[in-house]
Amino acid sequence: xxxxxxxxxxxKKMMPKILKASLSAIVLYFLLFYVPTLIMSxxxxxxxxxxxxxxxxxxxxxxxxxxxxxxxIFQYMFGTARALAFxxxxxxxxxxxxxxxFGAISIFVDLRMFxxxxxxxxxxxxxxxxxxxxxxxxxTVTL
Amino acid sequence: xxxxxxxxxxxxxxLWIIIIIFSITAVYSAASLRISMDKPKISFSDxxxxxxxxxxxxxxxxxxxxNLNITTxxxxxxxxxxSTSTTIVPIIPSNNNIHRAHNITxxxxxxxxxxxxxxxxxxxxxxxxxxxxxxxxxxxIQMSTNxxxxxxxPLYNFSIGEISINHAKKRIAVPLSFENHAFxxxxxxxxxxxxxxxxxxxxxxxxxxxxxxxxxFEDLVEMSVDPSKLTHEGQIYVFFETSMLSVGPIIESWxx
Numbered sequence: 001x002x003x004x005x006x007x008x009x010x011x012k013k014m015m016p017k018i019l020k021a022s023l024s025a026i027v028l029y030f031l032l033f034y035v036p037t038l039i040m041s042x043x044x045x046x047x048x049x050x051x052x053x054x055x056x057x058x059x060x061x062x063x064x065x066x067x068x069x070x071x072x073i074f075q076y077m078f079g080t081a082r083a084l085a086f087x088x089x090x091x092x093x094x095x096x097x098x099x100x101x102f103g104a105i106s107i108f109v110d111l112r113m114f115x116x117x118x119x120x121x122x123x124x125x126x127x128x129x130x131x132x133x134x135x136x137x138x139x140t141v142t143l
Numbered sequence: 144x145x146x147x148x149x150x151x152x153x154x155x156x157x158l159w160i161i162i163i164i165f166s167i168t169a170v171y172s173a174a175s176l177r178i179s180m181d182k183p184k185i186s187f188s189d190x191x192x193x194x195x196x197x198x199x200x201x202x203x204x205x206x207x208x209x210n211l212n213i214t215t216x217x218x219x220x221x222x223x224x225x226s227t228s229t230t231i232v233p234i235i236p237s238n239n240n241i242h243r244a245h246n247i248t249x250x251x252x253x254x255x256x257x258x259x260x261x262x263x264x265x266x267x268x269x270x271x272x273x274x275x276x277x278x279x280x281x282x283x284i285q286m287s288t289n290x291x292x293x294x295x296x297p298l299y300n301f302s303i304g305e306i307s308i309n310h311a312k313k314r315i316a317v318p319l320s321f322e323n324h325a326f327x328x329x330x331x332x333x334x335x336x337x338x339x340x341x342x343x344x345x346x347x348x349x350x351x352x353x354x355x356x357x358x359x360f361e362d363l364v365e366m367s368v369d370p371s372k373l374t375h376e377g378q379i380y381v382f383f384e385t386s387m388l389s390v391g392p393i394i395e396s397w398x399x
Contacts, residue, residue, distance in 0.1 A: 104290070110283040121158045128151035135144050 014068075021067035025060050032056035045100035051093050058085060073140075076133040083126035090115045090122070169279055172204020172237070187327045190387055194247040198230075201240040206279035208235040215247050217292070218269040225249065225268070251388050262383070262390045263301055265324055266294040295324030295356075298390065303379060306397045308368070315346060315368050317379065320361045329354040331385030335364055337397075339374040352385075375399050 033056050062082035069075045097110040181197040202208055211232040219225050230245040247270075251261075260266070274286040304318030315337065323329050330353050337346040346366040354360050376398040382391030 105286055105288045108285040110285070113281040117158070117162060121155055121162065124151055124155045124158070128148060128155060131144060131148050131151065135148060138144075 017068050017070060021064040024063045024067055028056070028060045028063060032059055045098065047100065048098060054093075055089065058082075058089065073133060073136050076129050076136055079129035080126060080133065083122045083129060087119050087122045087126070090119050165279075168205045169282070172202075172206050173278065175203045176208075177201040177203070185326070187387060190251045192249040192251065192327070192387075194249075196245045196247070198243050198245055199240065200232075200235055200243075202235045202237055205237055207237050209233065209277045209280060211235065211276040212274070213245050214273045214275075215245070216271045216273075217247065217249055218271065220266055222269070259390060261294060261296065262298045262388060263296050265296050265299060268292040268294055295326060297323050297325035297327070297329055297385075297388065298383065299324040301393070303381070303395045303397075306379070306399065308373070308399055310370065313368055313370055314365050317364045317366065318362070319350075319364055319381075320359070322359045323354045323356055325387075326356055327387055328356055329385050329387070331383065333364075334382040334384065334391075335366065336380040336382075336392075337366065337368070337377065338380065339372055339377045341372075341374065342378075343372050345369055345372040345377070 033053070036052060036056075062078060062085070066075055066078045066082070069078055097108055097112060099106065099108045101107065177200070179199045181199070183194050183196040186193045186195070198213070200208075200211075213230040215226075215228045216224050217226040226247065226249045228245065228247040230243055232241060232243060235241050249268075268291065270290045270292050272288050272290070275283065277283050299322045301321040302319075304320070306318075307316045308314075309316070317335060317337070319333065331351075333350045333352055335346075335348045335350070336344055339345050346368045348364055348366040350362065350364055352360060376396065379395050379397050380392040381395070382393075383389065384391075
């Protein structure tokens with residue numbers, strides 16, 4: 001098999017993945033960057049905008065990389081890494097709640113319960129991805 | 144293993160849908176919550192200043208608000224709490240509204256150590272308001288704000304002028320003056336007791352005062368005196384007895 005044929009097969013396999021990843025990235029960019037900035041900019045305290053940007057960047061990065069690695073073991077490894085990364089993100093950045101002020105009024109919103117639910121979901125995702133990795137390895141070995 | 148993976152996938156999908164729906168509806172509910180406060184009503188009685196602020200909360204959202212607690216601390220110039228008022232609303236169901244009055248009381252009689260200072264000097268009270276509530280039963284929210292309340296002294300710039308004696312009429316005249324900077328009217332009496340150098344009471348008098356807020360009191364209080372007890376110097380004791388506060392004795396020396 002020549003280099004040209006290899007490249008053809010690779011591009012045939014990769015092109016749908018790249019397209020899917022690009023489309024997902026565009027949709028997520030609109031949902032996680034554009035819409036919050038457009039609709040909820042008044043609600044989001046300026047000191048937390050960076051966290052929202054970081055969250056959106058993480059989501060887009062992991063979605064794109066998981067799409068590109070789909071069909072390989074890396075898909076599940078990136079899935080596991082994503083669940084772990086989000087758990088750490090929620091624990092480290094937002095565990096203490098949101099404190100902001102509007103003029104003379106200071107507001108504290110305790111979102112620990114909400115983030116505990118998100119962490120619980122990420123734990124399930126983590127377990128699911130681990131099982132999928134093991135399942136993928138066992139299926140490959142059986143074949 | 145595939146069944147376990149399927150079950151976990153389904154569980155995470157369902158939980159994500161619940162979280163997303165909850166987030167959207169919670170933001171919508173918080174945005175549609177209407178809180179308004181009417182102009183506070185001030186009332187005075189028996190040394191108690193009561194400030195009643197009507198509060199209207201219209202919860203048009205999807206979630207109930209529970210354990211609403213509005214607490215106001217009034218602190219004096221030494222940062223000591225002189226009054227604490229709390230209003231509790233156990234529950235505001237969704238699509239409901241409530242009317243409540245948050246009553247802040249300041250008992251002047253509790254300011255015993257402060258009262259002589261506050262009676263004669265304008266001051267400032269710090270009002271610290273703290274609002275706590277639980278939104279949708281899982282999100283506690285706390286709000287706090289600080290404000291200042293100016294205190295106008297009811298006996299601002301109180302002074303006793305030069306005492307004069309009319310030996311022929313056996314009377315002494317004591318000029319008194321002060322300004323009512325307080326936001327309440329002063330209704331009561333001023334009692335004067337004049338003592339000789341031997342600490343013997345030589346005269347006493349009582350003046351009725353009705354002084355509106357923001358006005359000045361200036362009067363010459365004439366008192367009959369026993370000339371046999373009269374000395375060249377002595378002391379004068381002034382007592383204020385009003386419905387809002389009692390101050391005295393204010394002791395001043397006099398010389399003829």
